[in-house]
Amino acid sequence: MQTTLSFLSDLAQNNNRDWFQANKSAYQASHEEMIAFADQLLKEMNKHDVIETPTGKKSLNRIYRDVRFKKDKTPYKTHWGGGLYRAGDERRGSYYYHIGLEGSFVMGGFFGPNSQDLLHIRNQLAQYADPLRDVLESPDFKKTFGTLLGAQLKTAPRGFEKDHPEIDLLRYKQFMIRHDFTREQMLSSHFPKTVSETFRKMRPFLDCMTEMLTTDLNGISLY
Template sequence: MTTKTASKAAFTAPTLEFMRELVQNNNREWFQANRARYDAAKTELCAVVERVLAGLSEFEPLANTAVKDCIFRINRDVRFSKDKAPYKSNLAFAVGPGGRHSGRIDYYVHIQPDNQSFLGAGMWQPTPANLAKFRQEVDYNAQELKDIIEADSFKAYFPEIHGETLKVMPKGYPADHPEIDLLRRKELFFLHRYTDKEVLKPNFADEIVRGSRIIKPYCDLLNYLFYDEKEEPVTL
C-alpha cells in the first residue's frame, strides 16, 4: 500500500451523511441520482479495507485476499423478504482468508451513521455440527475459552455479547452443569461499537486492527474447534 493511499484511508462526514439520507430515500431513483456520492463512499471504504488488510496481515494468513473480496454489496437480496427496500443502510466488510466468504470465523465491520458502527466476531448461526463441537469443548475444557473471553482487556473492548440462548439445557447435559450459561448458548458473538466521531478519525482503520488483535484468540479457538481439529486415526 502506498503512503498516499494510506493517508486517505479514512471515512469522511459526507459518507455518513449519504448513508443517513439513504435510509430516508431507499429507492432506486434517489440512489441513481446520488450515485456519485455512493461511489465516493465506496472509494473511502476500499481505502479503509486496504489499510485493515495490511494491518491484519501482520498476524493473519491473508495472502491473495483482495479488497473487493471483503466488501459486501450494498444491494439487498429482497427475493424472500417482506421488506423490499433495495439497499442496505450500512457499509460492511469481513476479513478472513480469501475475503468475506472464507468459510471461517472472521472479523466483521459494520459502518452505519448515528453511532451504530461496530466490529464483531465470534460464533454466529453455527451449523448443528459446529454447535455440538462448541458444547463438547465447554463440557471438557471450558477454562481455555473463559480465560479468553473473561480477560479484563477482552471484556473492556468487547462488552456486548449477542446471540440466541436456550431457555433450558441442551440435551445430553445435566441441569446442574457448572458451565450452564455457556452450554445454553446457541450463538456467542461479541461487539465493539464505534461512535461516529471515532469512525471519522484518520486512524480508524488502525483501531479496527487493534480490536481484531484483541478478539483473535477467540476466533482462533473457534476456527480450531470447527475447521482445524484433526480427526483421530482409525485403527483397523
C-alpha cells in the same frame, strides 16, 4: 468516512431506486471510500493474522437488500458492512465490520457454526470450559468487548443435562463478540489501524475457540 456518512444520510431519507439512480455518483464516491478503508484494513490485518480474503473490495457486502421475504421493501441498506476470513483450518473464526449512521462497530467469532462444529464445541465445553472462561473473564476482554454474544437456546441442548455446571455456555448457538466505535474514531484517518487493533484483541478468544475446534477431547490435533 465523511463522504460515506453524507451518502448514507441522504440515502436513509430517499431509499428508492429513482433517487439512487439519480445520485449514482454519490454512491460510487462512498463505495470507493469504503474500498480504500477495507484495503488499508486488510493490509493492517495481515500484519498480525493471515486473511484469505484477497482484497478490500472482495470483503465488502453489497448495498442492495434482498427483499424477497421481508416486509420492509426498501431496496438499499443504510450501512456498509464486510467480512474478513481467516485462512486455513488452524485459524477458525471470522471478522466483520459495520459502518453506519446508527453507529459503527466490529464483531468477530462464529456467526453460524454447522451442527458438527457446534456439537464439538459443546462437548469440549462440557469437559473443560476453564480456558474460555479465563478469556471471557480477563480484564482486557471485559474492557474491550464486555461479554459473549450470540443466539442461545432457552433450555439445555439435546444430550446435555439442564443442571450441567457449564449450561450457561452450552446454550449458545453462536459465539460472537462486539466492540463499538465513536463517531470521532470513525472519522479519524487512523480508523483502519484502530479497527485492526481491535480485531487483534479478539485473538485470545479466537485462539481459544480454534483450540477446541481443531483438537479432540484428549487434546490431540484433528489435522
